[in-house]
Amino acid sequence: MMGTAATAKSRQFEEEVLLTKNLKVFYGQQEILHGINVNFRKNAVTSLIGPSGAGKTTFLNALNRLDERKTTITGEIFYHGLDINGPEIDVYKLRTHIGMLFQEAHVFEMSIYDNIAFPLKCHGIKDESKLRQIIEKSLTKAGLWKKVKDKLKQSARLLSKSQAQQLCLARALALEPEVLLLDEATSLLDPVATNTVENVLRTLKKKTTVIWITHNLSQAARISDDTVFFDKGVLVEKGRTKEVFTYPKSVRTDNYLSHNLRR
Numbered sequence: 001m002m003g004t005a006a007t008a009k010s011r012q013f014e015e016e017v018l019l020t021k022n023l024k025v026f027y028g029q030q031e032i033l034h035g036i037n038v039n040f041r042k043n044a045v046t047s048l049i050g051p052s053g054a055g056k057t058t059f060l061n062a063l064n065r066l067d068e069r070k071t072t073i074t075g076e077i078f079y080h081g082l083d084i085n086g087p088e089i090d091v092y093k094l095r096t097h098i099g100m101l102f103q104e105a106h107v108f109e110m111s112i113y114d115n116i117a118f119p120l121k122c123h124g125i126k127d128e129s130k131l132r133q134i135i136e137k138s139l140t141k142a143g144l145w146k147k148v149k150d151k152l153k154q155s156a157r158l159l160s161k162s163q164a165q166q167l168c169l170a171r172a173l174a175l176e177p178e179v180l181l182l183d184e185a186t187s188l189l190d191p192v193a194t195n196t197v198e199n200v201l202r203t204l205k206k207k208t209t210v211i212w213i214t215h216n217l218s219q220a221a222r223i224s225d226d227t228v229f230f231d232k233g234v235l236v237e238k239g240r241t242k243e244v245f246t247y248p249k250s251v252r253t254d255n256y257l258s259h260n261l262r263r
C-alpha cells in the first residue's frame with residue numbers, strides 16, 4: 001500500500017496529465033520557445049492561439065516528441081509525472097497515450113479498414129471481430145461510419161479531403177489516447193466536417209484531454225474550456241477561455257484578440 005505522501009503525489013499526477021517546466025526548444029542555435037511553464041487540465045479542451053511564428057506547432061510537437069531529431073530541448077515535459085524525454089520512455093508507446101492529428105490528413109496507402117486496423121494490430125489487437133468492433137466505434141465517433149460502412153475495403157485515397165481527415169481522427173481515437181493534440185486539424189475541412197470534428201471534441205472531453213491549435217478565434221471561443229496565448233516563443237497568458245476572451249490580463253493578448261476577432 002502507498003503511504004499518505006505517495007498517495008497524495010499519485011493523486012496530483014492523476015490530475016496533472018501533462019505539464020511543462022521551463023521548456024525551451026531550439027532549432028540549431030535559435031531559441032524558439034523561451035521557458036514554457038504550463039499545466040493542462042485533465043479532460044479539458046485547451047486552445048493554443050497566437051500569431052504565426054509564435055511557436056505553437058513547435059510546442060505541440062514537443063509534447064509528442066515529434067521534432068526531436070531537428071530540435072534540442074531543455075526543461076521538462078511531464079506526462080503523469082513521467083519525464084517524456086527520459087531514457088526509459090518508449091516513444092512509440094507514448095504516442096498511443098498522446099495521439100496527434102495534423103492539418104493535412106496523412107492516410108496510409110491502404111484500405112479504409114486497414115488504416116485503422118494496422119496500428120491496432122501493431123499494438124497487439126489481432127482478433128478480427130474485436131478489430132471490426134473498434135473500427136466501427138471509432139468511425140462512428142468521427143462521424144464517418146455511415147458514409148464508409150459499405151466500402152471499408154476500398155482505398156482510403158478515394159476519400160475526400162474532409163473524409164480523409166475524419167478517417168485520421170478515427171484512427172487516432174481507435175487507440176483511445178488519453179491526450180489528443182490537434183494542429184489546425186479542421187482548417188482544411190468543409191463546414192460540415194468541421195462541425196462534426198468540433199462535436200467529437202466536445203464529447204471526447206469526458207475522457208480525453210484535448211490540446212489544439214487553431215487560428216479561428218471564434219472556434220477557440222466556442223469549443224475550448226481553457227485558452228493559452230503564445231507570442232514570440234513566450235506563453236503570455238493562460239486561463240479559462242471565457243476570461244481570456246472577455247478580460248485578458250495581458251495587453252498583448254488583448255491587442256491580438258481585438259485585432260483578430262474583428263477580422
Ligand SMILES: Nc1ncnc2c1ncn2[C@@H]1O[C@H](COP(=O)(O)OP(=O)(O)OP(=O)(O)O)[C@@H](O)[C@H]1O
Nearest residue numbers: 027032050051052053054055056057058059070230
Ligand atoms: N524546421 C525548422 N527549422 C528552423 N526553424 C523553424 C523550423 N520550424 C519552425 N521554425 C521556426 O520556429 C518558429 C516558430 O514556428 P512555429 O511553426 O512553431 O510557429 P506557429 O505559432 O505554429 O506558427 P503558425 O501559426 O504559422 O503555424 C518560427 O520562427 C519558425 O520559423
